[in-house]
Amino acid sequence: MDLTRQRRMRQWGEFQVVRQKGQSAAGRYLVLGSLRDPSLSDRRFGLITSKKAGKAVTRNLLRRRFREIIRKHGDKLPEKHMVVTIARWRAAQATFQQLEADWIKTAKRLKIWQDPTSDPA
């Protein structure tokens, strides 16, 4: 799915709501936070890459890779949800495949993964 401007979380308040009221789960390279919001018509995604993750080059690379993961797998998450992906400091050493596998694994642990091939219901 496309990660256009409408699907991005863009305000400080949105991140605060997810952080305070939502659920979260940590993987090896990243942390996922999620909150159901019935007022949404679609999914919304946010990315956080702090200075602990690395310098500007590595932070940019991590955001691009997270966007690519969401582009590939974002439609497998439930609608009307806000999902925040936070990079941990170890993420700078990971490859794209490792990040992708870790993201899916963490999403399953949060029980927001809805792959139709593995979940017939």
Place this chain on the structure above:
RNA sequence: UCCGCUCCCCGGGCAGUCGCUGGUUUUCGCAAGAAGGCUGGAGGAAAGUCCGGACACUAAAGAGCAGUGUGCCUUUUGAAAAAGAGGGACGGUGAUUCGAGAGGAUCACUGGAUAGAUUAGUGCCGCAGAAAACAGACCGCCUUCCUCGGAGGGUAAGGGUGAAAAGGUGGGGUAAGAGCCCACCGCGCCGAGGGUAACCGAGGUGGCAAGGUAAACCUCUCACAGUGCAAGACAGAACAGGGGAAGGGCUGCUCGUCCGUUUGAUCCCCGGGUAAUAGUCGCAGAGAUAAAUGACUGCUGAAGCAUGGGUAGGCCGUGUGGAACAGAAUCCGGCUUACAGGGGAGCGGCCAAU
């Protein structure tokens, strides 16, 4: 060919599929918008923010002081910072050379934020040492006196201290010494003359007074208003104003000036409200505003590593390997810092092999 130094340039390439972002355009749609086409999309340092500008605002960027910076000379480029070239003085290293010595000369390479410390002043120079800046007698040397152990006087040649000790070498001289005297060397002053200038300097003169520090205050010189695009300008929407104090604005000081003290400010404090493609512009031939330039696949592919050919090196073959530092946020010019590897030019070394 190899090694080193200096300067300049490049900073993996190509293709496919799927995406992101700016602009433009076509079709559909009443509109919101949707789908597509074309096209622009990171760096030499985009970094640090160390300098200089552009630009914007501060009522007028008024005067003085303070403050900050600049720093040999000539010249080129430049808006300025700055950079380049040539030269001077000073210092370092090496070689050669002159001299009995003190010391000097020449050449080569090289260094630097290179104004002024002998005249504009002030400060500081700890410890050690006898004495440290208008200085100074601890030991020693010489001499006088006496109670023979000291006291007084002379003396800067020798010792020892220190980063630095008030010229040095040789001789004369003397009680011992001392520029006290002489020769030479060094130093200061004057200076014919040379050079655009920094500066050099024939020659004369002075027994010799003169330490270091200005990245200490300072003096001279030439500059500088402050604040920074989160500067600031504009549009329209919403709401609810209230209080303080006579002061406030160019922000260190003084003057000047403007606004305000009945209309209570453009200052301070408390409270309320609102926009969502950063509200628009500023803003760009990259141009965002939780911030685009990517993901995957294939081919190619530098150094390095392993191994083989070749007397050796250059070189050639095979395998492995799979690209440094790093990501624009107002723009431009410098400086500094980080950086795998490759290419080019110049200079020097080497003289082995083909």
Place this chain on the structure above:
RNA sequence: ACCCGGGUCGUGUAACGGUCAUUACAUCGGACUUUGAAUCCGAAUACGAAGGUUCGACUCCUUCCCCGGGCA
């Protein structure tokens, strides 16, 4: 982005350019005590890094590194 401020023992702090760089708490050792606390005595531990100026640098200058802050 733009603009400021600061780095000293483990922690918080002092130090006209001049001896082996203060002080408090903490740490270690000893004394006192049956033991511990408190008290007393003693000890170890630091100038963010590299250059430069100076006889001499925590201090002055330059460049890096690391923290903290302001501003729509």
